[in-house]
Amino acid sequence: MDxxxxxxxxxxxxxxxxxxxxxxxxxxxxxxxxxxxxxxGFAVHSVALSRLFVSQGFAAVALMGDALLFNSWLMVGxxxxxxxxxxxxxxxxIIAPLAFLMTFxxxxxxxxxxxxxxxxxxxxxxLHVTLAFLGNAVFALAFGVSLIYLLQERHLKxxxxxxxxxxxxxxxxLDRLNYKLLMWGFPLMTLGIxxxxxxxxxxxxxxxSWDPRQISSAIVWLLYGTLLHGRITAGLRGKKAALLTMVGxxxxxxxxxxxxxxxxxxxxxxxx
Numbered sequence: 001m002d003x004x005x006x007x008x009x010x011x012x013x014x015x016x017x018x019x020x021x022x023x024x025x026x027x028x029x030x031x032x033x034x035x036x037x038x039x040x041g042f043a044v045h046s047v048a049l050s051r052l053f054v055s056q057g058f059a060a061v062a063l064m065g066d067a068l069l070f071n072s073w074l075m076v077g078x079x080x081x082x083x084x085x086x087x088x089x090x091x092x093x094i095i096a097p098l099a100f101l102m103t104f105x106x107x108x109x110x111x112x113x114x115x116x117x118x119x120x121x122x123x124x125x126x127l128h129v130t131l132a133f134l135g136n137a138v139f140a141l142a143f144g145v146s147l148i149y150l151l152q153e154r155h156l157k158x159x160x161x162x163x164x165x166x167x168x169x170x171x172x173x174l175d176r177l178n179y180k181l182l183m184w185g186f187p188l189m190t191l192g193i194x195x196x197x198x199x200x201x202x203x204x205x206x207x208x209s210w211d212p213r214q215i216s217s218a219i220v221w222l223l224y225g226t227l228l229h230g231r232i233t234a235g236l237r238g239k240k241a242a243l244l245t246m247v248g249x250x251x252x253x254x255x256x257x258x259x260x261x262x263x264x265x266x267x268x269x270x271x272x
């Protein structure tokens with residue numbers, strides 16, 4: 001990991017987060033500045049990851065520190081794509097701090113001398129990890145949209161129209177975007193689980209070994225699947241849908257950050 005580039009990435013994300021909060025709470029900050037700063041951070045982030053992939057190959061997504069960098073890169077990249085269409089500057093107020101924390105946390109992770117065995121350095125590794133992390137990144141954005149929805153709904157309910165609320169999109173637009181993100185995130189997560197199971201079957205001989213990460217993924221998959229089914233067939237929307245979306249991502253993030261420390265698994269660097 002190129003420490004200097006990652007430090008610069010984290011610093012730019014932090015500055016972007018600061019500019020976003022100024023934009024939300026002060027009316028004299030240019031609306032395009034936060035997105036421009038996030039784009040600059042994403043560019044530096046891309047260079048850092050490129051150097052990492054060149055030096056480590058497939059193994060550059062297997063360990064926790066590298067995984068945090070890759071996951072945050074996908075999250076910021078997808079946000080920038082969404083921002084091009086929806087101009088959701090306010091969503092960057094959630095994504096920028098989260099990206100900063102994830103890149104900064106990469107330094108705190110003790111990678112030690114762990115190395116990925118040669119048998120794991122196959123095309124299955126980037127395929128499985130990319131699909132799974134794409135799903136996580138989309139769900140992170142759905143979490144942000146849901147949080148904005150709940151804040152907006154609460155203020156409208158109490159008839160408090162502050163400067164911040166004026167910068168928030170309408171509730172209907174947020175609800176539709178949440179639905180679209182779920183429609184993209186769920187298939188990506190499904191493909192991530194399937195490719196992981198196929199790879200496990202090829203490498204270990206067991207497609208499903210009740211690994212703690214597999215169990216947590218199955219729980220989140222069922223939760224998001226039930227939520228999406230409710231939205232499609234039962235008209236589930238609004239506040240309930242937003243809350244369930246946030247619960248699902250909290251489970252994803254919680255296990256991603258702390259699960260392997262509490263329930264050691266092959267995903268936590270134990271590749272045997």
